[in-house]
Amino acid sequence: MKCLKMILQYDGTNYNGWQIQTGQAKSRTIQGTIQEALYKLTGEKIKVTAAGRTDAGVHARGQVINFKTESTIPVSRFPKALNSCLPPDIVAVAAEQVDEQFHARYSAKxxxxxxxxxxxxxxxxxxxxxxxxxxxxxxxxxxxxxxxxxxxxxxxxxxxxxxxxxxxxxxxxxxxxxxxxxxxxxxxxxxxxxxxxxxxxxxxxxxxxxxxxxxxxxxxxxxxxxxxxxxxxxxxxxxxxxxxxxx
Amino acid sequence: MKCLKMILQYDGTNYNGWQIQTGQAKSRTIQGTIQEALYKLTGEKIKVTAAGRTDAGVHARGQVINFKTESTIPVSRFPKALNSCLPPDIVAVAAEQVDEQFHARYSAKxxxxxxxxxxxxxxxxxxxxxxxxxxxxxxxxxxxxxxxxxxxxxxxxxxxxxxxxxxxxxxxxxxxxxxxxxxxxxxxxxxxxxxxxxxxxxxxxxxxxxxxxxxxxxxxxxxxxxxxxxxxxxxxxxxxxxxxxxx
CATH class of the missing domain: 3.30.70.660 (Pseudouridine synthase I, catalytic domain, C-terminal subdomain)
Structure with a gap:
């Protein structure tokens, strides 16, 4: 099991913000879209945590997320592999392995x-x-x-x-x-x-x-x-x- | 009757190019969208001529068009008035009166x-x-x-x-x-x-x-x-x- 930290860019125009809305099952969120892409890529149901839970319409050039995966995809190839499963308005630009204590939001300075x-x-x-x-x-x-x-x-x-x-x-x-x-x-x-x-x-x-x-x-x-x-x-x-x- | 020259910006992403396609009645073009907006604004069926007949997906920051109108809207207010009838991916940024000889394409140097x-x-x-x-x-x-x-x-x-x-x-x-x-x-x-x-x-x-x-x-x-x-x-x-x- 690996703990990964990734940097994301996204155009928030067509999303109802970062966070999956319970109850609004059909609303499209950044978090939901990334979790779906991770599922397509790895077959795992992965929960991702973001540094900033951006509102509907807000963009990101340097959003940071963390998540755990059993995937054997090398860390350096993870962004490209994930991008192949993501729509063009969300792009992963970097990934690195971090220790289990790392939390995208709580660890941010x-x-x-x-x-x-x-x-x-x-x-x-x-x-x-x-x-x-x-x-x-x-x-x-x-x-x-x-x-x-x-x-x-x-x-x-x-x-x-x-x-x-x-x-x-x-x-x-x-x-x-x-x-x-x-x-x-x-x-x-x-x-x-x-x-x-x-x-x-x-x-x-x-x-x-x-x-x-x-x-x-x-x-x-x-x-x-x-x-x-x-x-x-x-x-x-x-x-x-x-x-x-x-x- | 006035002859107007206008400068347009547009994001061509969602258009099938500049020129109205005869036969493909339903395809959305920049020319068609502008002519519809002019109709909404003036009630006249106006044909507009462009300097460059841009292809599908091509953008413009300085497209020039010319057309004739009977409208009494002052020339200086024409861009803003037209913008209120245009979708947000096409914006008129300037207008001036020109003589009848002016042709956006043939007069271009x-x-x-x-x-x-x-x-x-x-x-x-x-x-x-x-x-x-x-x-x-x-x-x-x-x-x-x-x-x-x-x-x-x-x-x-x-x-x-x-x-x-x-x-x-x-x-x-x-x-x-x-x-x-x-x-x-x-x-x-x-x-x-x-x-x-x-x-x-x-x-x-x-x-x-x-x-x-x-x-x-x-x-x-x-x-x-x-x-x-x-x-x-x-x-x-x-x-x-x-x-x-x-x-």
């Missing part, structure tokens, strides 16, 4: 999410599945200032959607950075953990700042409120991508 | 096509619809040399697919350039006109050079042969994009 905003007057068709189109002029320096207040060790209850099972809302945002190139704004958020919808609520709040609806300093007040209603709206899922997980 | 190749070991999921995945090491300097022999005023019969209605096969390729950044190779071809499948046969031939199957100098022999069988295969359509048309 930090995760990096990137949110992409297309500020072109008309949406870029080639980015429409991966970027949120906001055809307004956004005040970048104000968004940068607001992002700096997100960084640090805070109680992020204001940035947690209802339905979360979290009991402790304190997380450390090691980096929250806004950058622009041509008509694309990227918001990178790196943290030791993310609450339910946290990255998207941070982005929704920074967009309120960029549109001039609230001031950068208001972010401090929003954090202190410890109340979801204080923060901005949840930005749409299709702009978000899980870029990297570090262990 | 040159067109630029770009072909994108993904040489990552595993296909990049976010580029899979827009880049041809070639997981081999390609000899870039040899491809560059081969591309230089494509440039110039030649009889391109060897690079013209059967089914073309062309009588004159002489075209001027003003630029044929190969460049690489990270795992992406781009082949830019600018010419005063393109024969049927010409850009894709040029790319297919340059790929044969990159893989070491033929030598860069062989391109001279292939041009001289004036025979389609002398050139390489036709590269798949989804890597090709009509970038720009100049008048």
């Amino acid at each position: 930090r995760k990096l999410y990137r949110y992409t905003i297309d500020v072109s007057p008309y949406p870029d068709v080639f980015r429409r599945r991966y970027a949120y189109h906001v055809p307004y002029s956004l005040k970048l320096s104000r968004m940068e200032e607001a992002a700096s207040y997100i960084e640090g060790n805070h109680d992020f209850r204001s940035f947690c959607a209802a339905g979360s099972s979290a009991k402790n809302f304190v997380r450390t945002v090691e980096m929250c950075r806004v950058s622009k190139r041509d008509n694309i704004i990227e918001i990178d958020v790196m943290a030791n953990g993310f609450l339910y919808h946290m990255a998207r609520i941070i982005v929704g709040t920074l967009l309120e700042v960029g549109k001039g609806k609230i001031k950068p300093e208001d972010v401090k007040r929003i954090i202190a409120a410890k109340n979801r209603d204080a923060a901005g709206p949840t930005a749409p899922s299709h702009g978000l991508c899980l870029e990297k997980v570090e262990y | 040159r067109k630029l096509y770009r072909y994108t190749i993904d040489v990552s070991p595993y296909p990049d999921v976010f580029r899979r619809r827009y880049a041809y995945h070639v997981p081999y090491s390609l000899k870039l300097s040899r491809m560059e040399e081969a591309a230089s022999y494509i440039e110039g005023n030649h009889d391109f019969r060897s690079f013209c697919a059967a089914g073309s209605s062309a009588k004159n096969f002489v075209r001027t390729v003003e630029m044929c350039r190969v460049s690489k950044r990270d795992n992406i190779i781009e082949i830019d071809v600018m010419a005063n006109g393109f024969l049927y499948h010409m850009a894709r046969i040029i790319v297919g031939t340059l790929l044969e050079v990159g893989k070491g199957k033929i030598k860069p100098e062989d391109v001279k022999r292939i041009i001289a042969a004036k025979n389609r069988d002398a050139a390489g295969p036709t590269a798949p359509s989804h890597g090709l994009c009509l970038e720009k048309v100049e008048y």
Whole structure:
């Protein structure tokens, strides 16, 4: 029996998120699709665990999963073998053997999410599945200032959607950075953990700042409120991508 | 009555090319979709003419069309109005009034096509619809040399697919350039006109050079042969994009 760690890329557009939904037997999820592919490949019913349980429509460039298998396929050939059983919008890009203690989520030290905003007057068709189109002029320096207040060790209850099972809302945002190139704004958020919808609520709040609806300093007040209603709206899922997980 | 010139972007993945196919009434084309959108917007049955009649699966970032309309919608607002009637994979990005002599295809001085190749070991999921995945090491300097022999005023019969209605096969390729950044190779071809499948046969031939199957100098022999069988295969359509048309 081997314990494997794999890195996945996926286009989340056509999936109802990472996690298999009990009850919604027919909804297509990333986890379900991978487990089916593993079954086709190995004949085993394998349960896979992911670092980030991404929402419906969210993408990944560096999702990490772990699972156990009796397969004799050499580890170095596992990604290619699995890809032959996967649809083209999910791709395994690396695999390595890990010890039994490794857990994709609990062992993770930090995760990096990137949110992409297309500020072109008309949406870029080639980015429409991966970027949120906001055809307004956004005040970048104000968004940068607001992002700096997100960084640090805070109680992020204001940035947690209802339905979360979290009991402790304190997380450390090691980096929250806004950058622009041509008509694309990227918001990178790196943290030791993310609450339910946290990255998207941070982005929704920074967009309120960029549109001039609230001031950068208001972010401090929003954090202190410890109340979801204080923060901005949840930005749409299709702009978000899980870029990297570090262990 | 106004004559309009418009610039379009489209993701060609889900279309059977630019041109309405007589006989295949049900096949979805870019031209048909735009004419339907114009009908919804203006109530007029408008015929649109394109600079490049792109094949099934080919994309455009700078397709140019022209058409006549009685509509009173101000020209500056026309793209946004039309976009509200178009599916999200076709976007009008600019419009201007032109005189009646303007013809998107016949008036064009040159067109630029770009072909994108993904040489990552595993296909990049976010580029899979827009880049041809070639997981081999390609000899870039040899491809560059081969591309230089494509440039110039030649009889391109060897690079013209059967089914073309062309009588004159002489075209001027003003630029044929190969460049690489990270795992992406781009082949830019600018010419005063393109024969049927010409850009894709040029790319297919340059790929044969990159893989070491033929030598860069062989391109001279292939041009001289004036025979389609002398050139390489036709590269798949989804890597090709009509970038720009100049008048």
